[in-house]
Amino acid sequence: MKEFKKLLQFSKGYNLMYFFAILSIIISQVFNIISPLIIRTTIDSIIGSEPITSIYIQKLVNFLGGKEFLNKRLWIIGIVIICNAALRGLFLYLKNTLASKSAETIAKRIRDKLYDNIQRLPYDYHVKADTGELIQKCTSDVDTIRRFLAIQLVEVAGSIFMLTFILGIIANLNKKMVIISIVFLPFIFGFAVVFFKKVRYNFEKADESEAKLSTTLQENLTGIRVVKAFSQERYELEKFDVRNQEYRKLSNKLVSNLAMYWSISDFFSMTQVGLVIVLGSYLTVKGELTLGTLIAFVSYINMLVWPIRQMGRTLTDMGKALVSIKRIDEILSQPIEELVINGEEPVIEGNIEFKNVYFEYEKDRPVLKDISFTANKGDTVAIIGSTGSGKSSLVHLLPRLYEYNKGSVKIDGIELNTIDKYWIRKNIGLVLQEPFLYAKTIKENIRLSNPKMPDIKVFNAAKIAKIHDDINSFEEKYDTVVGERGVSLSGGQKQRMSIARTIINESPIVIFDDSLSAVDTETDIEIRKALNLRKHKATTIIISHRISTVSEADLILVVDKGKIIQRGTHKELIEKDGLYKRVYNIQSSYDEE
Template identity: 70%
Template sequence: MKEFKKLIHFTKGFGLIYVLGIISVIISQGITILNPLVLKTTIDSIIGERAVDSFTVSKIINFLGGRDELRGKLWKIGLIIICIALFRGVFLFLKNTLSSKAAEGIAENIKNRLYDHIQKLPYEYHTKVDTGDLIQRCTSDVDTVRRFLAIQLMEVIGSLFMLMFTLVIMFNLSTKMAMVSISVLPITFSFAIIFFKKVRKDFQASDEAEASLSTVLQENLTGIRVVKAFSRQKYEVENFDKKNKEHRDLTYRLIRNLSIYWAFSDFVSFFQIGLVLIVGSYFTVTGSITLGTLIAFTTYVNMLVWPVRQMGRTLTDMGKAFVSIGRIDDILKQPIEILSPTGREPIIYGGIDFENIYFAYDEGKYVLKDISFSINPGETIAFIGPTGSGKSSLVHLLPRLYEYNQGSIKIDGIELNTIDKYWIRKNIGLVLQEPFLYAKTIKENIKLADPNLSDIKVYEAAKTASIHEDIIEFENKYETLVGERGVSLSGGQKQRMAIARTIIKNCPIVIFDDSLSAVDTATDIEIRSALTARKDKATTIIISHRISTVSEADMIYVIDKGRIIQKGKHRELINKEGLYKRVYEIQSSYENRSKCI
């Protein structure tokens, strides 16, 4: 099956161990079938007078002292059975140990491969998938595959070899009894296959419902501040309850179908055992088979029937594992983002030229139309415009988070899409509108781009971002843990931390994507002044809705509906009729009223 082919890629370093586990389970099953033969020989040829029809068995009996000796010392037979059980136990131990070790190692390989692949997927992919679903695939689905390798696949292999060994011996003992013993097996096996195909869909539906439930939980915990602020607890509980009921109903349907299978297979299995006892008793009475053969068959039929019955359960578990393998493969087959396709890594000075740029997230629906402008190295330009006008989309093209559809973007005269993504991102500092902080210390968050940076550089970056004074007031100062997503900090503090983290990279191009909105006007001015005063002044692009933030830029561009509708310096734009002047008048009027109050 294709699922097994997919698994082979993850067995590196553990393939031999897993094969040894398979050999161990085969040997243990081969040893298991010896017990009924020992009992048959004891009843027929040691206690009874029937001649031994096997040269090997005859040699063993003679080695142990002969039939008369063993008839008086049956404890030796008991010792043989104990030895068989001991050897079987040793190989079962090896099977469990080796298969578990291999399964854990393979699961580790899968997790590492998934995590590595997810890191390399393009930004666009991450904007379209549910985080909860990704987590589900990287944890629950991987664990399902691990259990499949450690337990279920071993059971399938063990059952197949048990069936093969048992059938060979049964047909050697009595062909007609063997035919009776396997008469119902085709029904059991056929039902198991049909059931496997049906229940596989139920497993997938239950798994996807669980992923949806995980997504709801993840979003709720991540956005707990919003939930509390808007008193959405009741809505969130109702939403979770709805998803939880869907998961419950789908899982209940799965369990109900499993119950039907177990009930039917139990009936068929016990019917098979009863049939062997009835027919076998008749054959024994009529002399067609010996009593020892009947006892052997009653044991072998259990070895035959129960693996087939269990195979239905194992096949359903395999179905669930195959669904998980498919879900994992859905991620791995996504094309990764090639960060260094050409190896072109020019020195970046900060000159930027946009020429007739068109960009669309969906084909034909352009969010940017015929955008053209130029920035000289070290200049500061700003973009302002209504929400949804395309400002963020525009600056996301520079680090190549998205690729432009038409036109040309050049960095220092070099076409952007010919420069390696890794290199261009290394040379562009992007401060996003919604900063993300890790659950680490303040110092670790600021040094994220390069953990080897000196503390002095950390302090300088923090001062430039006007966050240093806040930090030294904390009890543990720069060693303060910020909590998950920076939950212990205010919105403005998180924003300034993100600015410090970007500044410390010392990039030739810095983009502020509405990232000064969470700070007050005075702090805004303080940060911009500090940036301007830096000796290694970078080309700076500012996106903002606040006129005061963009007013000192070397050039301001006003964007509306994906087009540049105005451009100029602050003084020029406030004296021209247009969107910029209207926004300026509204904000000035609001600020004046605030001062009066």
């Protein structure tokens, strides 16, 4: 199966350990199989007068002193049985230790690979991805694989050996009893295979339902403030209850399938054991079978029935593992984003040129059409337009979060798509509209890109972003721990911290993707003045709906339906009829009121 081929990629270096785990369970099964033979020999040959047919058992009896010696000292047989059980336990311990260690290491490798792949998947993938399902695949699905590797996989080898070995032994004990002993085994095995096919489908559905439940929970916890603000607790509870009910229904179906399997397989198993006891007793009474052989057959039939009966559980866990491998492979098979592909790593000055650029998310549905403009080093370019006009899509082309389909984008005269993504992103600071802060200290959040950044640079960046005074008003100042996603800060404070985190790198190109919207007009002006006074002035691109924010830009682009419909300075644009003037008039009249 291709799923197991995928799994083998993570087991390199631990195959030998798995081999010894399998060898350990085989040896433990040997000791397990010997016990009924010792009991049979004791009853039939040491206590009774039957000859010993096995040369190995005869050697053991001779080593222990012979039949007559043991007949008077049966406690020695008891010690042999205890030692046999102890040795079996020792090898079972080795099997569990080796298999568990290997499984845990493989699970760690899978988690590492998943996390690495998730970090390197393209921006577009994460925009569409379901966070709850990603978490499910990295936790629950990996754990399902780990349990299968630690328990069931090694047990399969032990079961196959036990079945083969026991069938060989009982064939030499009594031919007639062999047929009686295996009559129901094909039914048990066939039922296990049919059950496996059915339960695998049901498990896949239950796993998908659990992922949806995890997503609902994750969304609710992330957006709990919105839920509280709009008094939507009842709605969210009902939504969660629907997901929970669906998951419970599918889980109950799985449990019902398992209950049906165990009850039917128990019926076949107990019928098989009962048949051996009844017919074996009849043959013993007739003198065709010794008592010791009957006891050995009853012991062996239990040993035979158990692994076949367990086959259902093994196949169930294997089905779960195969589904989990398939779900995990949905992440691992995604094409990762190569940040370094031996492209150019030029010194970035900040000169930008767009020429007849087209971009589309879906084929034949362009989002940007024939975009052309130029920004020289140190210029400020402002982009304004209605929601959905393509403003963010335009600026996301610069750090190569998306690739343009047609046209040319040049940075300092070099085609953008020939520059390594890692290098261009290192030289472009992007302040997103929705700031994300980690549950760390303020200082750690600001110098996230370089934890060794000196404190003086942290303070300077905070001053430029006009957040320094706010930070000093906190009891712990820069060592204040912000809550998850910066929940303990206001929207404006989070925006300004995000700005400080970006400008601390002194990138030659800085993009503000509507990231000044949460600060007041006065703070907005102060931030832009501080940016303009920096020693190393960057080429700045600002997306905003606020005319006061874009009015001082060297070039203003008015975008509508993916096209630049107006361009110029603030003074030039308010003298022309068009979208910019209409927005200016609306905002001016609002400010006057």
